[in-house]
Amino acid sequence: MATHILSSTARSGFGSRLHSVATCRxxxxxxxxxxxxxxxxxxxxxxxxxxxxxxxxxxxxxxxxAGSALACALASGKASSTxxxxxxxxxxxxxxxxxxxxxxxxxxxxxxxxxxxxxFLKKIGVWAELDPSRVAEMEGMxxxxxxxxxxxxxxxxxxxxxxxxxxxxxxSTSGLIGNPAADLEYRDSSFNDGSDIKSSxxxxxxxxxxxxxxxxxxxxGHQERGVKLDIFERxxxxxxxxxxxxxxxxxxxxxxxxxxxDVSDWPVIELDNGKKLQARLLVxxxxxxxxxxxxxxxxxxxxxxxxxxxxxxxxxxxxTSTAPGNGVGIAWQRFLPTGPIALLPxxxxxxxxxxxxxxxxxxxxxxxxxxxFCVLVNAAFSASPAELEYLYKxxxxxxxxxxxxxxxTEWRAGVQDMxxxxxxxxxxxxxxxxxxxxxxxxxxxxxxxxxxxxxxxxVEDRVALVGDAAHTVxxxxxxxxxxxxxxxxxxxxxxxQGLLSGSDIGNIHSLTPYSSERFLPNLAMLGxxxxxxxxxxxxLSPIVWARSLGLTAVDSMGPIKTEIMRFAMGLEDAPxxxxx
Amino acid sequence: xxxxxxxxxxxxxxxxxxxxxxxxxxxxxxxPLQPPTERxxxxxxxxxxxxxxxxxxxxxxxxxxxPHRGDMIxxxxxxxxxxxxxxxxxxxLKDPEGRRILRERPKITSESMQLDKLRQLxxxxxxREYVRFLDDQxxxxxxxxxxxxxxxxxxxxxxxxxxxxxxxxHTLTGLPVTVxxxxxxxxxxxxxxxxxxxxxxxxxxxxxxxxxxxERLFNIYVxxxxxxxxxxxxxxxxxxxxxxxxxxxxxxxxxxxxxxxQV
Ligand SMILES: Cc1cc2nc3c(=O)[nH]c(=O)nc-3n(C[C@H](O)[C@H](O)[C@H](O)COP(=O)(O)OP(=O)(O)OC[C@H]3O[C@@H](n4cnc5c(N)ncnc54)[C@H](O)[C@@H]3O)c2cc1C
Numbered sequence: 001m002a003t004h005i006l007s008s009t010a011r012s013g014f015g016s017r018l019h020s021v022a023t024c025r026x027x028x029x030x031x032x033x034x035x036x037x038x039x040x041x042x043x044x045x046x047x048x049x050x051x052x053x054x055x056x057x058x059x060x061x062x063x064x065x066a067g068s069a070l071a072c073a074l075a076s077g078k079a080s081s082t083x084x085x086x087x088x089x090x091x092x093x094x095x096x097x098x099x100x101x102x103x104x105x106x107x108x109x110x111x112x113x114x115x116x117x118x119x120f121l122k123k124i125g126v127w128a129e130l131d132p133s134r135v136a137e138m139e140g141m142x143x144x145x146x147x148x149x150x151x152x153x154x155x156x157x158x159x160x161x162x163x164x165x166x167x168x169x170x171x172s173t174s175g176l177i178g179n180p181a182a183d184l185e186y187r188d189s190s191f192n193d194g195s196d197i198k199s200s201x202x203x204x205x206x207x208x209x210x211x212x213x214x215x216x217x218x219x220x221g222h223q224e225r226g227v228k229l230d231i232f233e234r235x236x237x238x239x240x241x242x243x244x245x246x247x248x249x250x251x252x253x254x255x256x257x258x259x260x261x262d263v264s265d266w267p268v269i270e271l272d273n274g275k276k277l278q279a280r281l282l283v284x285x286x287x288x289x290x291x292x293x294x295x296x297x298x299x300x301x302x303x304x305x306x307x308x309x310x311x312x313x314x315x316x317x318x319x320t321s322t323a324p325g326n327g328v329g330i331a332w333q334r335f336l337p338t339g340p341i342a343l344l345p346x347x348x349x350x351x352x353x354x355x356x357x358x359x360x361x362x363x364x365x366x367x368x369x370x371x372x373f374c375v376l377v378n379a380a381f382s383a384s385p386a387e388l389e390y391l392y393k394x395x396x397x398x399x400x401x402x403x404x405x406x407x408x409t410e411w412r413a414g415v416q417d418m419x420x421x422x423x424x425x426x427x428x429x430x431x432x433x434x435x436x437x438x439x440x441x442x443x444x445x446x447x448x449x450x451x452x453x454x455x456x457x458x459v460e461d462r463v464a465l466v467g468d469a470a471h472t473v474x475x476x477x478x479x480x481x482x483x484x485x486x487x488x489x490x491x492x493x494x495x496x497q498g499l500l501s502g503s504d505i506g507n508i509h510s511l512t513p514y515s516s517e518r519f520l521p522n523l524a525m526l527g528x529x530x531x532x533x534x535x536x537x538x539x540l541s542p543i544v545w546a547r548s549l550g551l552t553a554v555d556s557m558g559p560i561k562t563e564i565m566r567f568a569m570g571l572e573d574a575p576x577x578x579x580x
Numbered sequence: 581x582x583x584x585x586x587x588x589x590x591x592x593x594x595x596x597x598x599x600x601x602x603x604x605x606x607x608x609x610x611x612p613l614q615p616p617t618e619r620x621x622x623x624x625x626x627x628x629x630x631x632x633x634x635x636x637x638x639x640x641x642x643x644x645x646x647p648h649r650g651d652m653i654x655x656x657x658x659x660x661x662x663x664x665x666x667x668x669x670x671x672x673l674k675d676p677e678g679r680r681i682l683r684e685r686p687k688i689t690s691e692s693m694q695l696d697k698l699r700q701l702x703x704x705x706x707x708r709e710y711v712r713f714l715d716d717q718x719x720x721x722x723x724x725x726x727x728x729x730x731x732x733x734x735x736x737x738x739x740x741x742x743x744x745x746x747x748x749x750h751t752l753t754g755l756p757v758t759v760x761x762x763x764x765x766x767x768x769x770x771x772x773x774x775x776x777x778x779x780x781x782x783x784x785x786x787x788x789x790x791x792x793x794x795e796r797l798f799n800i801y802v803x804x805x806x807x808x809x810x811x812x813x814x815x816x817x818x819x820x821x822x823x824x825x826x827x828x829x830x831x832x833x834x835x836x837x838x839x840x841x842q843v
Contacts, residue, residue, distance in 0.1 A: 384670065384673070385670075386669075386670030386671075386673040386674055387673055389674050390673055390674045390679070393674070408679075411683060412673075415734055418733065419732055419733065419734065
């Protein structure tokens with residue numbers, strides 16, 4: 001299997017000046033791939049290059065949340081904490097530990113963490129580091145169709161109304177769900193603070209920076225107590241190579257428990273500060289354009305949505321919401337033909353916006369004066385798509401509105417309210433309204449390109465991928481980071497078990513359980529989210545009608561709704577193959 | 581206008597029974613025999629889905645049988661037009677002139693149009709040709725059938741406006757009021773708006789034509805309608821009242837409508 005990661009150049013390179021160090025294969029230049037992965041520089045090291053690489057058991061490339069969480073998880077495992085671990089990050093990591101935000105300001109990158117993710121963060125000691133005043137509990141969700149008005153509502157009671165759900169029972173009797181023990185494990189450990197699962201919120205909202213803060217604090221703690229965890233920050237991985245090519249295509253993977261001397265197939269990671277690391281196991285936690293994935297020649301298929309996700313930190317007026325409890329702790333999401341817009345609850349009257357829309361509109365929204373931007377966000381949660389189209393069209397090239405947004409939207413809101421008030425059709429009359437946005441925090445509007453990617457495999461010999469490096473998903477269900485944390489939890493567990501059973505943790509056979517446990521659930525989530533995004537990205541009448549019928553039906557069917565909730569909360573894994 | 585309608589109808593019970601508010605979802609399981617709303621505007625007749633279907637089918641046959649039953653053609657359009665009216669309204673909302681119409685809700689009457697003043701305009705000017713058409717046909721803007729069956733106040737206005745502006749189309753296109761030319765005009769509207777009434781009558785209509793009329797319809801009017809219906813600016817977003825003093829050619833040019841070849 002080791003030959004998989006070696007290029008044909010390398011194999012034919014015997015006798016050439018490449019004989020001692022084989023370069024890695026050029027990253028995926030195959031033209032049929034929809035997206036080329038940005039190439040890392042391929043190092044053709046010559047024989048006079050003498051710096052010996054430092055050996056590590058695990059090298060993690062990428063200190064995003066997934067990579068840092070893996071470092072933390074390994075450092076807190078009984079066996080894995082005895083390993084020598086390296087974590088490489090292109091940007092700053094240590095400054096996260098000194099994060100001291102102002103109470104009246106929130107970062108624009110916020111994620112929803114599912115109960116499963118929170119359980120994991122508790123297990124690795126990160127949750128306790130967080131400041132509860134900056135973690136908001138999401139108690140309910142209102143999701144509706146901007147074209148037809150069909151709506152579905154969720155609250156924590158839905159999700160926990162049946163402890164072992166219908167789907168779970170069917171799947172477990174048919175043997176499709178393996179590992180119920182692991183299922184229970186996180187359930188039990190997550191609520192060891194005595195709170196019953198029944199009172200659990202749907203999710204917890206907090207800033208990505210806040211999670212990073214907790215992670216880096218823990219990492220520092222582990223370092224202090226002597227765990228060999230080396231951080232290489234503000235340095236980029238420049239090239240990844242394998243020392244020696246095997247002349248044969250046969251499976252020559254090293255036997256479990258191979259001696260330390262047998263490092264010939266361990267990848268060498270070269271940093272742009274000249275440092276070289278050699279890893280028994282190389283983990284790619286390096287995001288959507290993963291250099292590690294390119295090195296391992298793992299294909300990643302998918303597409304770019306013609307959408308950007310515009311994020312922003314908002315201030316809302318809860319008194320304007322008609323939801324129970326003034327809509328505090330409720331997430332609002334409306335599907336517009338241009339993409340979904342979501343208002344996610346933070347504490348103290350703050351909220352986080354994720355507005356998926358066309359690249360052009362996203363750019364225009366960014367330039368719009370703050371007050372007009374707020375008007376438009378409010379309209380996006382209430383006005384008809386036709387009305388919104390008119391408003392988008394009236395953002396001038398300099399970002400100034402060409403018409404009076406306030407006046408135009410007030411007029412339409414008046415007409416709409418009257419219509420809703422007088423007609424039995426049209427559900428808006430009884431539907432709860434989200435709180436009005438009154439302010440947007442300065443410099444928080446930022447657009448991100450939205451993509452969908454899935455790697456053909458999460459493991460290769462000596463390589464594993466986690467987080468966005470393995471899979472990237474549309475943010476409409478707020479699952480990307482949660483999937484990444486589930487990967488990390490699983491990989492750390494697989495490594496721990498491998499170490500306890502004395503196997504070579506970089507060997508593909510030791511890594512396969514990770515891949516088989518995570519691949520299908522991630523794929524199921526990607527597929528579901530992608531289909532949802534496509535289903536709602538139209539205003540074609542028959543489709544709107546069918547999806548509204550579906551949504552309305554699901555909304556009135558308790559058990560199915562429970563299923564969806566549990567899946568989204570990470571309480572229910574999609575069917576995955578049994579681990580051997 | 582808005583407030584007037586509100587005031588008028590507020591004397592009637594506006595609030596719906598609680599039973600109705602409960603099933604205010606998109607797909608409510610209410611009896612199809614029950615009208616869904618209270619009276620929404622002057623002249624509004626709330627009808628049940630069942631009645632609506634009957635009305636649509638019945639008026640289609642009545643209109644077919646006697647194309648001069650204007651009330652039946654009108655009823656047909658109203659009873660089937662819900663989503664299509666919405667579509668026209670949305671088209672209007674995206675257009676500045678269309679929005680102004682929706683906001684101000686102008687009415688076309690002999691008074692508002694000041695027909696006598698239009699008669700003084702020189703030949704070839706839109707307003708002059710428009711009155712000439714009215715005079716030739718011996719009709720007046722005031723003889724339009726009011727809207728009865730549309731369950732939404734704003735959409736009822738859109739329907740009303742659609743009817744009120746029909747005569748301008750004749751002036752614009754130069755189409756006569758013969759049955760085949762009317763059907764040709766319906767094809768034009770179908771392409772422009774997708775109103776089911778026009779869809780229905782463009783398919784039903786030809787059945788009652790002589791072979792000569794039929795030939796004219798399919799060789800001249802329909803090709804013209806298909807081309808111009810898709811090229812032209814959305815005519816429902818035209819504030820005709822403001823265009824009266826321009827020449828017919830200018831109006832045609834600006835709205836991207838070629839006059840129909842005359843026979
Ligand atoms: C608008 C938006 C909203 C979202 N909302 C949610 C949500 O509500 N809930 C949720 O669960 N998820 C959400 N997500 C998804 C979530 O943000 C991502 O899934 C998550 O941040 C991915 O984390 P990661 O650690 O896998 O990758 P990243 O955060 O991309 O980390 C990769 C790291 O690798 C480093 N790196 C890359 N290349 C190199 C190199 N050559 N050398 C050294 N270092 C390198 C990078 O600097 C980076 O720090 C959202 C995403 C978007 C775009």
